[in-house]
Amino acid sequence: PANPAPDARNIYTAKMNADRTLTNVQFKWNQLSVDQKLLLNTSPGNGKDDGLGEKRLNFLRGVRSLELGQPGGIFRVRDRVLGDIINSNPVHVGAPSSNIQGADYQKFFDENKGRAGAVYVGANDGLLHGFSAIDGKELFAYAPNTLIQGMTQLSLPGYVHRPYVDGALSVSEARVGASWQTILKSGMG
Numbered sequence: 001p002a003n004p005a006p007d008a009r010n011i012y013t014a015k016m017n018a019d020r021t022l023t024n025v026q027f028k029w030n031q032l033s034v035d036q037k038l039l040l041n042t043s044p045g046n047g048k049d050d051g052l053g054e055k056r057l058n059f060l061r062g063v064r065s066l067e068l069g070q071p072g073g074i075f076r077v078r079d080r081v082l083g084d085i086i087n088s089n090p091v092h093v094g095a096p097s098s099n100i101q102g103a104d105y106q107k108f109f110d111e112n113k114g115r116a117g118a119v120y121v122g123a124n125d126g127l128l129h130g131f132s133a134i135d136g137k138e139l140f141a142y143a144p145n146t147l148i149q150g151m152t153q154l155s156l157p158g159y160v161h162r163p164y165v166d167g168a169l170s171v172s173e174a175r176v177g178a179s180w181q182t183i184l185k186s187g188m189g
Contacts, residue, residue, distance in 0.1 A: 006062035010140040075155040083125025108180035122165030163189035
């Protein structure tokens with residue numbers, strides 16, 4: 001079973017605002033835009049509105065009771081909730097690099113040198129995952145907005161493997177505006 005449970009997972013996505021900016025929101029039905037809901041309501045089998053968007057979203061969040069073989073199950077059976085990891089390289093992030101020089105960098109380093117370690121990896125469940133480096137528990141996941149339409153394929157009983165968040169990851173410290181940050185970059189695939 002998923003750890004944490006599907007309803008307790010911290011999964012996020014971005015939705016487009018009227019002014020074309022993006023806002024990060026929880027990957028929950030009541031947080032999504034109208035367009036995102038329309039995409040999730042579109043059957044991956046025939047391209048028509050099937051009204052299963054909220055159930056499909058819950059399946060993507062890890063709800064197993066919606067899988068075939070369960071009472072009322074309609075979606076494909078999975079071996080596990082975490083998608084396969086093929087080309088994405090797990091990346092450990094702990095303390096910032098101690099080898100960087102720059103205005104205010106030492107302050108940033110001092111404030112973050114004790115931060116808890118995390119391991120990040122992309123998976124073919126459409127999510128970039130962050131796991132605790134101590135106990136392996138999922139800290140959060142992120143579903144890129146641009147993949148939501150394709151993620152409906154994951155619920156098809158006849159699903160054929162395809163890459164989603166399967167690209168390489170890299171981490172570095174960078175000055176963004178007036179502050180230093182640790183930046184994680186992930187490719188899709």
